[in-house]
Amino acid sequence: xxxxxxxxxxxxxxxxxxxxxxxxxxxxxxxxxxxxxxxxxxxxxxxxxxxxxxxxxxxxxxxxxxxxxxxxxxxxxxxxxxxxxxxxxxxxxxxxxxxxxxxxxxxxxxxxxxxxxxxxxxxxxxxxxxxxxxxxxxxxxxxxxxxxxxxxxxxxxxxxxxxxxxxxxxxxxxxxxxxxxxxxxxxxxxxxxxxxxxxxxxxxxxxxxxxxxxxxxxxxxxxxxxxxxxxxxxxxxxxxxxxxxxxxxxxxxxxxxxxxxxxxxxxxxxxxxxxxxxxxxxxxxxxxxxxxxxxxxxxxxxxxxxxxxxxxxxxxxxxxxxxxxxxxxxxxxxxxxxxxxxxxxxxxxxxxxxxxxxxxxxxxxxxxxxxxxxxxxxxxxxxxxxxxxxxxxxxxxxxx
Ligand SMILES: [Zn+2]
Numbered sequence: 001x002x003x004x005x006x007x008x009x010x011x012x013x014x015x016x017x018x019x020x021x022x023x024x025x026x027x028x029x030x031x032x033x034x035x036x037x038x039x040x041x042x043x044x045x046x047x048x049x050x051x052x053x054x055x056x057x058x059x060x061x062x063x064x065x066x067x068x069x070x071x072x073x074x075x076x077x078x079x080x081x082x083x084x085x086x087x088x089x090x091x092x093x094x095x096x097x098x099x100x101x102x103x104x105x106x107x108x109x110x111x112x113x114x115x116x117x118x119x120x121x122x123x124x125x126x127x128x129x130x131x132x133x134x135x136x137x138x139x140x141x142x143x144x145x146x147x148x149x150x151x152x153x154x155x156x157x158x159x160x161x162x163x164x165x166x167x168x169x170x171x172x173x174x175x176x177x178x179x180x181x182x183x184x185x186x187x188x189x190x191x192x193x194x195x196x197x198x199x200x201x202x203x204x205x206x207x208x209x210x211x212x213x214x215x216x217x218x219x220x221x222x223x224x225x226x227x228x229x230x231x232x233x234x235x236x237x238x239x240x241x242x243x244x245x246x247x248x249x250x251x252x253x254x255x256x257x258x259x260x261x262x263x264x265x266x267x268x269x270x271x272x273x274x275x276x277x278x279x280x281x282x283x284x285x286x287x288x289x290x291x292x293x294x295x296x297x298x299x300x301x302x303x304x305x306x307x308x309x310x311x312x313x314x315x316x317x318x319x320x321x322x323x324x325x326x327x328x329x330x331x332x333x334x335x336x337x338x339x340x341x342x343x344x345x346x347x348x349x350x351x352x353x354x355x356x357x358x359x360x361x362x363x364x365x366x367x368x369x370x371x372x373x374x375x376x377x378x379x380x381x382x383x384x385x386x387x388x389x390x391x392x393x394x395x396x397x398x399x400x
Pocket of ligand 1: 097098099150275276
């Protein structure tokens, strides 16, 4: 049997009405309503999970004076990738990362050693200047958001904090059906900062990986010049390897931004920053998921979870009631009431990869039941609408 032809996420995005790109904004996504549902559902899932981990969500400006990036040290090695503009004779930049501004929020108060770790999460809109020639769908964009966070911690908290993060990453990916792989990147030749701090930090990262009982590889000398890191990869349904997330220690930004906390001995000390993302760029991650599932998203992520198919026009009224009932229960439905035979409507909903199709005819109205089909063409027994809704809600809760 021939393997079905795999589609590119751009093609799927167009067929399922998820997003589009336009010449007026190269590398920036126009999210259509259905694509934005996927985006928000993923984002909310993260937010709910992070709240349990003691994160505080923050939001900082997209456009700030370039002097901030000069102070943070980004300007020297990153200004070519930044969008800079002049406003009232002053140089401004669109932020390419959130860290300097998160650091500013940290510095608005005197922090004690007891306040740490402080965990700020942020879905800030970032801009990075990729050449228009290398832009490619959701995989390479100029404007995007990372599920970003910055942890401000004491050096003695590194091991514990990283261990917690590894566990969180494993759990999160597990709920999405992926098994993350970890790589420890060690000190590069051009590293900055105290060699002893580097050595201890690398040991802490290694211990944290061992404690989490995960297998990991090593990327020798692949750490950033400002600190060692752990890279997180996944494999998709086509066995392609993706590096998505990073857990990065940073000894430099606290220095450059003059961050401090009061230690138990009453002295001012420098915190360490952990930059971390779990999914990485949400745009890119949704591109990967779109190809991974080939548009057949699991129920909880599907923009439309139930297609309601009235057999003929006289069943439309009742279909509307079914839709209302679904909405009331937090299930996303859509009525397929355009002209055409029932077969045509079923075909259309199947091509749209809607997980459940419910058929509404005379018999269903009489018995207050629905006849359910899946997008794979499986006919399920007809059941009470309330039972069906309960089942769909269970799938949503279990993230399947
Ligand atoms: Zn950062």
